[in-house]
Amino acid sequence: MKRGDKIGSGLYRDCFEVPENPNLCVKVQRDRVTREIPELGISVDVRMEIFLLLKFGELDLNILEYETISSLPDCLRQFTPSIVHLDEDSIMQEKSQLIMSRPRDFDGAYSRTMQEYGGVANVDFWDQVDLVAESMLRYDLFSPDIFYRGQNIIVQRDTPTTYRPVLIDTKHMGRAMFHVRQPWLIFKSERLRAFHKNLDEFKGRFHLRGERENKVAA
Ligand SMILES: Nc1ncnc2c1ncn2[C@@H]1O[C@H](COP(=O)(O)OP(=O)(O)O)[C@@H](O)[C@H]1O
Numbered sequence: 001m002k003r004g005d006k007i008g009s010g011l012y013r014d015c016f017e018v019p020e021n022p023n024l025c026v027k028v029q030r031d032r033v034t035r036e037i038p039e040l041g042i043s044v045d046v047r048m049e050i051f052l053l054l055k056f057g058e059l060d061l062n063i064l065e066y067e068t069i070s071s072l073p074d075c076l077r078q079f080t081p082s083i084v085h086l087d088e089d090s091i092m093q094e095k096s097q098l099i100m101s102r103p104r105d106f107d108g109a110y111s112r113t114m115q116e117y118g119g120v121a122n123v124d125f126w127d128q129v130d131l132v133a134e135s136m137l138r139y140d141l142f143s144p145d146i147f148y149r150g151q152n153i154i155v156q157r158d159t160p161t162t163y164r165p166v167l168i169d170t171k172h173m174g175r176a177m178f179h180v181r182q183p184w185l186i187f188k189s190e191r192l193r194a195f196h197k198n199l200d201e202f203k204g205r206f207h208l209r210g211e212r213e214n215k216v217a218a
Pocket residue numbers: 007008009010011012013014015025027061081100101102103113151152168169171
């Protein structure tokens with residue numbers, strides 16, 4: 001499948017336009033990962049698979065994310081992109097491609113990540129964020145990274161006054177990862193603590209009050 005321009009990048013994957021369908025995007029895992037280790041004053045550059053095996057015990061985050069999304073309960077699946085498809089041919093070839101819908105707003109513009117959007121005042125939006133957080137806890141699918149820095153959540157505006165959160169990066173949900181620099185996250189109690197910390201930071205940074213939103217979003 002052909003890839004268009006790059007839409008965004010995370011730590012592990014790049015996300016591209018799909019030229020033949022503007023409502024879709026495709027995620028592809030990068031070959032290498034570079035991590036700073038400030039404690040040692042160095043930065044390490046390693047093959048992605050080695051890094052992923054150590055951190056997740058997995059080799060392919062697209063397959064992991066596809067499996068995670070496919071098994072979500074409806075109360076969480078409704079907050080993820082409606083179309084999620086793992087390109088079977090691509091798995092046989094060198095790199096898997098995870099195809100997803102690319103959310104748009106009521107005016108046809110592509111919806112932005114919370115990080116790009118800047119902040120939201122809409123009360124319903126924040127009620128839905130609380131619902132997402134409660135469901136993640138109820139089903140033991142919480143992940144400290146979902147709310148991290150607002151880059152894994154898109155703000156979709158269905159009408160000028162109706163907003164909803166879309167979770168675009170769910171690979172960590174319900175997973176215990178091994179963090180070299182935060183080994184204590186192997187314990188559920190510590191992951192819970194990190195989840196609440198990131199959720200509080202997310203709200204503190206992006207939950208705007210009253211008129212401020214238009215200024216930030218403009
Ligand atoms: N469904 C989507 N629609 C629009 N943009 C997306 C979508 N999925 C990912 N992106 C963009 O690509 C970036 C990287 O994707 P992500 O899944 O978070 O990769 P990583 O696993 O590296 O964190 C996101 O932060 C976002 O900017």
